[in-house]
Amino acid sequence: xxxxxxxxxxxxxxxxxxxxxxxxxxxxxxxxxxxxxxxxxxxxxxxxxxxxxxxxxxxxxxxxxxxxxxxxxxxxxxxxxxxxxxxxxxxxxxxxxxxxxxxxxxxxxxxxxxxxxxxxxxxxxxxxxxxxxxxxxxxxxxxxxxxxxxxxxxxxxxxxxxxxxxxxxxxxxxxxxxxxxxxxxxxxxxxxxxxxxxxxxxxxxxxxxxxxxxxxxxxxxxxxxxxxxxxxxxxxxxxxxxxxxxxxxxxxxxxxxxxxxxxxxxxxxxxxxxxxxxxxxxxxxxxxxxxxxxxxxxxxxxxxxxxxxxxxxxxxxxxxxxxxxxxxxxxxxxxxxxxxxxxxxxxxxxxxxxxxxxxxxxxxxxxxxxxxxxxxxxxxxxxxxxxxxxxxxxxxxxxxxxxxxxxxxxxxxxxxxxxxxxxxxxxxxxxxxxxxxxxxxxxxxxxxxxxxxxxxxxxxxxxxxxxxxxxxxxxxxxxxxxxxxxxxxxxxxxx
Amino acid sequence: xxxxxxxxxxxxxxxxxxxxxxxxxxxxxxxxxxxxxxxxxxxxxxxxxxxxxxxxxxxxxxxxxxxxxxxxxxxxxxxxxxxxxxxxxxxxxxxxxxxxxxxxxxxxxxxxxxxxxx
Numbered sequence: 001x002x003x004x005x006x007x008x009x010x011x012x013x014x015x016x017x018x019x020x021x022x023x024x025x026x027x028x029x030x031x032x033x034x035x036x037x038x039x040x041x042x043x044x045x046x047x048x049x050x051x052x053x054x055x056x057x058x059x060x061x062x063x064x065x066x067x068x069x070x071x072x073x074x075x076x077x078x079x080x081x082x083x084x085x086x087x088x089x090x091x092x093x094x095x096x097x098x099x100x101x102x103x104x105x106x107x108x109x110x111x112x113x114x115x116x117x118x119x120x121x122x123x124x125x126x127x128x129x130x131x132x133x134x135x136x137x138x139x140x141x142x143x144x145x146x147x148x149x150x151x152x153x154x155x156x157x158x159x160x161x162x163x164x165x166x167x168x169x170x171x172x173x174x175x176x177x178x179x180x181x182x183x184x185x186x187x188x189x190x191x192x193x194x195x196x197x198x199x200x201x202x203x204x205x206x207x208x209x210x211x212x213x214x215x216x217x218x219x220x221x222x223x224x225x226x227x228x229x230x231x232x233x234x235x236x237x238x239x240x241x242x243x244x245x246x247x248x249x250x251x252x253x254x255x256x257x258x259x260x261x262x263x264x265x266x267x268x269x270x271x272x273x274x275x276x277x278x279x280x281x282x283x284x285x286x287x288x289x290x291x292x293x294x295x296x297x298x299x300x301x302x303x304x305x306x307x308x309x310x311x312x313x314x315x316x317x318x319x320x321x322x323x324x325x326x327x328x329x330x331x332x333x334x335x336x337x338x339x340x341x342x343x344x345x346x347x348x349x350x351x352x353x354x355x356x357x358x359x360x361x362x363x364x365x366x367x368x369x370x371x372x373x374x375x376x377x378x379x380x381x382x383x384x385x386x387x388x389x390x391x392x393x394x395x396x397x398x399x400x401x402x403x404x405x406x407x408x409x410x411x412x413x414x415x416x417x418x419x420x421x422x423x424x425x426x427x428x429x430x431x432x433x434x435x436x437x438x439x440x441x442x443x444x445x446x447x448x449x450x451x452x453x454x455x456x457x458x459x460x461x462x463x464x465x466x467x468x469x470x471x472x473x474x475x476x477x478x479x480x481x482x483x484x485x486x487x488x489x490x491x492x493x494x495x
Numbered sequence: 496x497x498x499x500x501x502x503x504x505x506x507x508x509x510x511x512x513x514x515x516x517x518x519x520x521x522x523x524x525x526x527x528x529x530x531x532x533x534x535x536x537x538x539x540x541x542x543x544x545x546x547x548x549x550x551x552x553x554x555x556x557x558x559x560x561x562x563x564x565x566x567x568x569x570x571x572x573x574x575x576x577x578x579x580x581x582x583x584x585x586x587x588x589x590x591x592x593x594x595x596x597x598x599x600x601x602x603x604x605x606x607x608x609x610x611x612x613x
Contacts, residue, residue, distance in 0.1 A: 004585060021599050028606050 006068035009075040011055035012083050016121040019048020020114055027110025036107065042098045045113035049094050049120065053087035056080060071192045073128040078336075081489030082127035082260045085344060086253055090120035092351050092464070093249035099461055101362045102153060102243040112152055116249070119145035123257035130268065131192040132181045135261055136174070139225065142257060143170045146250060150242040162241025169234040170224065177221025183214035193269035200270060212282035215270065219287075222265070225258030226321045229295040236302075239314035244361060247310060248354035251317045252347045259324060259343055263336055266328070288329040289421055296322030296428040303435045307369045309357045312435060313350070316394060319432060320346055326425055327409045330416045337490040338412040344482060345393075345405035345475060352468035353390040356383045359465065363455040372439065374448030379455045382462055384443040386469045391436040393472045396429045401475035557609055561601075568597055 007014070023041050030038050059080045066075045073079075093116060097103045103112060122142035129135040147170065151163025185191055187207055188199025203211055223231040239247045266284075299319030306312035324346070327339035357367060360383060364371050376384040393402035406429065413422040475482060536543045575582070575590050582589075604610060 003589070017596075021596065024599055024603050028603055031606060 001066050001068055003069055006066075006073075009059065009062070009064070009066060009068055011059060012052040012087060013121060013124050015052045015055050016048060016117055016124065019045060019051070020117045020121065022048065023110055023114050023117065027114070030110065037104075037109065039098070041110040041113045042094060045094045045117055046091065046098070048117060049087060049091040052120075052124075053084060053091060056083040056087050060084065067130070068128070071194075072131045072134045073125070074130040075128065077489040077491060078264070078340075079128040079260070081340060081485070082256060083124050085256055085347060086120060086123045086127060089249060089253035089256065089347060089351070090117070090123075092355075093120075093245050093253065095464060096245035096248060096355060096358060097243075099362070100243060100245050100358055103245060106152065106154070112149070115145050115149050115152075116246075119149060119249070120253065123253055126257040127260040129261065130194075130264060132185060132196075133191055135265070136178055136181060139177075139221065139261065140174060142225075142254065143174065146170075146246075146254060149246045150238055150250075152246065153241075153243055156241070158241040159243070160241075162238045166234050166238045169231075173221050173224035173231060176217045180214040180217025180220070183210060184218065187211050187214065193265065196269050208282055212284070215282065215284065216287070218265070219291075222258055222262040223291065226255050226262065226324075227318050228291055228321050228325060229298045229318070232295070232299070232318045232321075235318055236311050236314040239317070240308060240310045244310070244354060244358040244367075247314075248351055248358075251313070251354065252351050255317065255321060256343050256347065259328070259339060262328060263339060266331070267336060285329065285331065288325070288331075289418065292322055292325040292329050293421060293424045294322075295319070295325055296425055300428045300431045300435075303432070306435070309360075309367050309369060309372070309439070312369075312439070313353055313357070316432065316435075317350065319428065320350070320394070322428070323406060323409055323425060326413050326418070326421060329418065329421065330412045332412075332416065333490050334412045334415060337486050338408040340486045340489055341408050341479075341482060342405040344486070345401040348468055348471045348475065349390045349393040349400075349402055352465060352472065353387060353394065355465050355468065356387040356390065359383055359457060359461055360455070362461075363457060364453070369439065369442055371452070372442045373446045373452055375443040375455070378448045378452060380443075380457060383457055383465065386462070386465045387443065388440045389469045389472055391439055393476070395433045395436040397433075399473075399476040401472045401479070404476060404479040554612060561604065561610075564597065564600070568594070 023044050026041055026044055030040070059075075060077075062075075062080075064075060065077075067073075068075055094113065097112070097116065103109070106112065119142055122138050122145060125134070125138035126142060129138050147163050147167045150166050151160050153159035184196060187203060187210060188196045190196050190199050200211070220231055224234070227235040239251065242250065296319055299315050299317075299322055303312055303315035303319065306315060324339050324342050327335040327337075327342060329335070330338070360372065360375070360380070361367050363380070389400065393400035396402045396406040406425075410422045410425055413419075413425070538544070571593065572590070575586060579586065
């Protein structure tokens, strides 16, 4: 499909580009008038993100399955589903930023919202990329904007350190990835995923080993984006150092975009002709199983002893990447469906948890667990209740959304015969219950001490948190609605 | 089939060996008469000014990045110029949008004062 026709399926990205330029122009106008601080860049960014979601939702009803822009991007139900999800993540991040004391206190707010929208735009491109070149460029685009956002708190040492670590780690990972991509191109003679799938069928035996090595290198790049072991080391530091809205955006947006690329590459690229391991006779299933088990276990064990809430949620997000990887390791449509469902539920509950952490940080100025002592009994009953709902959902307790998400992922694993891996997953859920419940215990059962000041929350700050906790409760019971959406999105366009 | 690339391996080995022999020969056979002039850093014939680990202002990097952005913009104009007639109005509009986006960036950098050298 040529470029002019492609534009019809490119609505969300165009809207976001326009919003980015509008925020920049607005920022210039404010600078010219000497206005240091204004709500407007954030409000324009919010409107832009909402318009992008609207545009993506309209595309949900379009049944077309097409290559766009000379086989660089694809348009299919899978990409549109991710665009809606990523748009929602962007909207939530902008909304959070508007209420964040960390972000609002900084100069250059216009720049912040420009970068946030750019990062969102890059993630939309990641979800639709079906060409190695486009995949690499969109991933780099998302990474570069994330580095700057992470280091946005200029006079905060932790923030600067986090940005530097993220940059160095990201550079190594993307270097490994592009090296692997060059091998794949060399072996199959094609950059777009359909061409790669066709090229794999003609590989001779010695080339299969090289191809496996290339896959491992590419997996390093994707694994870094979704924070899977052993490419997870950046996550705790970056999540702790970045401003909380950015942390939340990285935890839900960046991870979802990474999974979109991972699934598309392995199911639609190298796996289009059937399960990858079977076609290429490489031990990909074994490798995936190992990564998945290690990610779940290490994330949960490391979270056990954390005292900082952002760090705790960082390790918990590594563990959740492990659960979602279980759906990936299934290497079938059922697995893709489970991952889509899981990522959506994860978006709601994890975002909610970060949101409450931000509200508490706004009120108390602290993110560490002791400052949560007796929170429910000194003015924070509603946020404490919401955080309890999110944490129980993250632990996977029924009747909350997190339980249904885990049920589908583990169910897909059992169907595929990955019993051992599912057992590891279930054991990990039990382990994770300990550190989630510890936070709930601190908030409700521990007595506040004399030095713990009472806190106040404005009711309108709690609106979004209320919405997310309601969604966690409702999706735990009426999950059929989401399941029907996921059902149509799981089939990836295969050229 | 598997041994198709063995000659390349041999070439690599020979290359490494020759380099190692030359370096070793220089180390063991060459006379050594150090003098202050010989040990000074070589800066294209000029007397060296300042230490080699001197720090540069970050402004150089900003200017360099801006240069790259507009350099690449010009590179994109060459294929457009070659295909100007076949692309027609579509090409003109697309190129205008591209230049417009970069111009917004330039105006932003300019008005924010990033081009002032103080």
